[in-house]
Amino acid sequence: MVNYDDKRNFYRMMLNSEVTVTIIDDEANSKVLATCRDLSATGIAIEMEHPLEMNTAVRISVQSANSAVQPLDAKGKVVRVTEESANCYLIGVNITEID
Numbered sequence: 001m002v003n004y005d006d007k008r009n010f011y012r013m014m015l016n017s018e019v020t021v022t023i024i025d026d027e028a029n030s031k032v033l034a035t036c037r038d039l040s041a042t043g044i045a046i047e048m049e050h051p052l053e054m055n056t057a058v059r060i061s062v063q064s065a066n067s068a069v070q071p072l073d074a075k076g077k078v079v080r081v082t083e084e085s086a087n088c089y090l091i092g093v094n095i096t097e098i099d
Contacts, residue, residue: 017062019046024057024075036062037090044076044093051089052078058093073099 019036022029035047044060052058055077062072080092 017065019044020061021046021048021052022059022061023052024059034091036060039072042095043079044074044095046091046093047084048089048091049087051081051083052091054078054081060093060095075099 017036019034021032021034023032032048032050037045037047039045039062044062046060057075057077060072060074060076064071074095075097076093076095078091079094080090082090082092084090
């Protein structure tokens with residue numbers, strides 16, 4: 001039997017990659033650079049300087065460092081916002097669609 005601490009359905013892959021977050025809900029489709037902290041089959045945790053509102057629809061783009069691996073382009077919804085320190089927020093996004 002597998003024993004892991006947080007009892008998730010999917011394992012998380014720890015990353016430290018630049019990610020582009022496009023905020024779909026605003027009229028301008030604002031783009032923000034952030035850092036991808038970890039990724040699983042159903043979610044992504046990103047680190048940003050500014051918080052996002054809960055339930056904000058976003059598009060996440062993570063470029064691959066290896067040309068043999070396709071970049072990740074996904075849509076999702078903000079499900080968690082945690083202030084870690086001044087100007088540092090951890091944003092949890094539930095992935096709803098992968099392009």
